[in-house]
Amino acid sequence: MNYIKKIASKFWEDGYVILESFFDSELMDNYNSKILDHYGVNPNWEHNNEFISKSAVEVIPWFPYREGKPYFDEIDKHKVFNDITNEILQDNWENLYCMMMFSKAGSKGQAWHQDCPPENPLKYNLNRLVYTHDITDETGGEIVIMPEAHKAGILPVGKPHEDIEGQIVYKPKKGTVIFLHGHCFHRVMPVKKDRISSNFRAVPQGTPEDITDICVYRNMRYKFSTEEVIEERI
Numbered sequence: 417m418n419y420i421k422k423i424a425s426k427f428w429e430d431g432y433v434i435l436e437s438f439f440d441s442e443l444m445d446n447y448n449s450k451i452l453d454h455y456g457v458n459p460n461w462e463h464n465n466e467f468i469s470k471s472a473v474e475v476i477p478w479f480p481y482r483e484g485k486p487y488f489d490e491i492d493k494h495k496v497f498n499d500i501t502n503e504i505l506q507d508n509w510e511n512l513y514c515m516m517m518f519s520k521a522g523s524k525g526q527a528w529h530q531d532c533p534p535e536n537p538l539k540y541n542l543n544r545l546v547y548t549h550d551i552t553d554e555t556g557g558e559i560v561i562m563p564e565a566h567k568a569g570i571l572p573v574g575k576p577h578e579d580i581e582g583q584i585v586y587k588p589k590k591g592t593v594i595f596l597h598g599h600c601f602h603r604v605m606p607v608k609k610d611r612i613s614s615n616f617r618a619v620p621q622g623t624p625e626d627i628t629d630i631c632v633y634r635n636m637r638y639k640f641s642t643e644e645v646i647e648e649r650i
């Protein structure tokens with residue numbers, strides 16, 4: 417089996433696959449500063465962006481391509497990155513969007529969730545997470561994944577952030593890529609220092625554009641477009 421096929425088969429076995437040092441350090445530094453510039457923060461200064469310092473939002477997203485700012489083509493159009501995607505999603509998959517995520521120091525991270533409802537196993541999104549800086553004990557914001565949960569149906573009801581037996585905690589280094597199935601349970605640990613991650617989301621052919629509008633948490637289903645809890649889970 418060739419390299420690409422092995423990666424895809426690992427993905428389908430576990431619900432995710434992690435590739436370290438996939439992108440080079442210089443490119444990551446460059447992209448990291450572009451992202452920080454957008455948010456108006458700099459790691460060497462205190463926050464100077466009023467919105468960010470006042471915001472209670474845990475994760476602040478930015479969709480650069482929707483604003484006509486295609487600054488990240490060396491990831492977006494990277495041959496091997498897209499060859500792996502092609503092997504996972506097969507023909508005529510589509511880019512959903514490129515989303516940058518900023519979390520302030522002291523924010524809660526993300527509770528356990530599935531990016532979209534798992535009832536139909538053929539309707540899902542693929543996260544392609546790229547880390548432009550190291551995640552460490554000092555930064556916090558580790559990603560926690562439940563292996564094989566993309567085959568487990570719905571996320572069990574429970575406390576939103578509580579450990580689940582069998583979970584694995586990862587601290588991705590700069591240049592790491594994680595391909596993660598949207599139905600696979602995942603969460604982000606509390607953030608101790610300003611944290612950036614990026615997601616070059618893709619979907620199989622024929623997936624509705626609003627596939628990630630409804631997110632499944634352990635205590636609710638939440639609809640982003642209308643900002644409402646559409647189901648309490650107890």
Ligand SMILES: [Fe+2]
Pocket residue numbers: 529530531602
């Ligand atoms: Fe997610």
